[in-house]
Amino acid sequence: MNEHTRILARAASSLPVTISETDYQAKGFHALLVVESCHDISALAQALLSLNYFIGFVTACHTEPAIQVLYQFARYDVNHRIMIQCPVDENNSVPTICPVFQGADWHERETRDFFGVTFVNHPNMNPFILDESDRDLKPLLKNEKILKSTETIFGQGDQHDR
Amino acid sequence: MGKKTTKNTALDAFTQDLRQRVYGEGEAYDKGPLLKLDIADKILRFCQANSLWPMTFGLACCAIEMMATGMARIDMARYGAEVFRPSARQCDLMIVSGTVNKKMAPALMTLYEQMPYPKWVIAMGNCAISGGPFAVEENYNVIQGVDTLIPVDVYVPGCPPRPEALMQGLFKLQEKISGVRHPFPQNPHPDGINS
Numbered sequence: 481m482n483e484h485t486r487i488l489a490r491a492a493s494s495l496p497v498t499i500s501e502t503d504y505q506a507k508g509f510h511a512l513l514v515v516e517s518c519h520d521i522s523a524l525a526q527a528l529l530s531l532n533y534f535i536g537f538v539t540a541c542h543t544e545p546a547i548q549v550l551y552q553f554a555r556y557d558v559n560h561r562i563m564i565q566c567p568v569d570e571n572n573s574v575p576t577i578c579p580v581f582q583g584a585d586w587h588e589r590e591t592r593d594f595f596g597v598t599f600v601n602h603p604n605m606n607p608f609i610l611d612e613s614d615r616d617l618k619p620l621l622k623n624e625k626i627l628k629s630t631e632t633i634f635g636q637g638d639q640h641d642r
Numbered sequence: 643m644g645k646k647t648t649k650n651t652a653l654d655a656f657t658q659d660l661r662q663r664v665y666g667e668g669e670a671y672d673k674g675p676l677l678k679l680d681i682a683d684k685i686l687r688f689c690q691a692n693s694l695w696p697m698t699f700g701l702a703c704c705a706i707e708m709m710a711t712g713m714a715r716i717d718m719a720r721y722g723a724e725v726f727r728p729s730a731r732q733c734d735l736m737i738v739s740g741t742v743n744k745k746m747a748p749a750l751m752t753l754y755e756q757m758p759y760p761k762w763v764i765a766m767g768n769c770a771i772s773g774g775p776f777a778v779e780e781n782y783n784v785i786q787g788v789d790t791l792i793p794v795d796v797y798v799p800g801c802p803p804r805p806e807a808l809m810q811g812l813f814k815l816q817e818k819i820s821g822v823r824h825p826f827p828q829n830p831h832p833d834g835i836n837s
Contacts, residue, residue, distance in 0.1 A: 609745075
């Protein structure tokens with residue numbers, strides 16, 4: 481296991497997070513963190529902040545049974561980039577990480593625009609990129625025909641690298 | 643470019659609503675001068691055609707070509723259209739250079755309404771003409787042609803159009819305004835090209 485992934489695993493050992501190492505050349509990040517319940521995301525963000533990580537982006541992926549919110553973090557001092565995969569809860573919501581990483585503010589609003597994910601306790605959960613009249617448009621949600629399961633998209637199989 | 647073949651009812655309703663808010667029931671139209679004297683009008687039009695003041699208004703990649711047109715190599719200034727003004731109130735030409743999306747549309751209408759008469763519009767590039775590559779069924783955000791919002795005088799197709807194409811659009815506009823293609827003919831090499 482990579483040295484920095486090991487440090488990360490130690491810091492997040494108290495949280496229900498599955499950490500697996502990934503092929504950086506193929507995936508573009510060194511480690512994948514799958515969060516079991518989205519309620520732990522704030523605590524995980526806090527842990528990452530204390531390890532000097534900065535936020536790359538927040539986005540989402542519409543899969544069955546739940547939308548997966550994706551966060552990417554990296555560090556300036558060493559080359560270590562991580563992806564966090566966090567399923568939404570039954571209300572299609574995830575706690576915000578704005579109080580920890582201010583940079584997540586706009587990314588979370590954008591994710592709300594495109595996927596309809598509500599970020600609980602976000603200071604300004606309003607349309608960001610879309611027009612005010614498209615508040616409930618959610619243009620990036622997949623239709624039934626092309627909706628795939630989380631397993632297919634994020635499974636360990638190498639044929640689904642993207 | 644796919645115009646009228648794709649029906650996007652949600653956007654149609656949006657553009658209609660926006661037009662209604664700005665123009666009421668009617669359409670935007672050129673009210674023309676208060677006094678119309680034939681010879682004076684001809685002279686005025688002649689001057690206007692040779693002194694177009696475009697707005698500094700770039701929306702997408704077409705704006706890069708518009709900037710290139712204004713720079714030294716192509717140099718719109720040779721035809722009297724060099725003063726890009728950052729205020730709509732000082733302009734008489736709006737070059738819609740790029741994709742107009744739903745969020746930009748109200749701002750575009752405001753800018754057009756702020757321009758004093760007489761004013762002209764060039765729709766530059768396929769996006770501004772008809773939605774271009776965005777004229778597809780899945781489109782939810784791009785206005786299918788700026789002529790659904792404001793009256794357009796000259797269409798310059800291309801993706802993006804080369805500066806030469808924009809120059810041609812400018813000549814077309816000058817022709818439309820004054821009735822002649824080059825109101826002030828250019829003579830770039832008085833002593834021949836090899837001198």
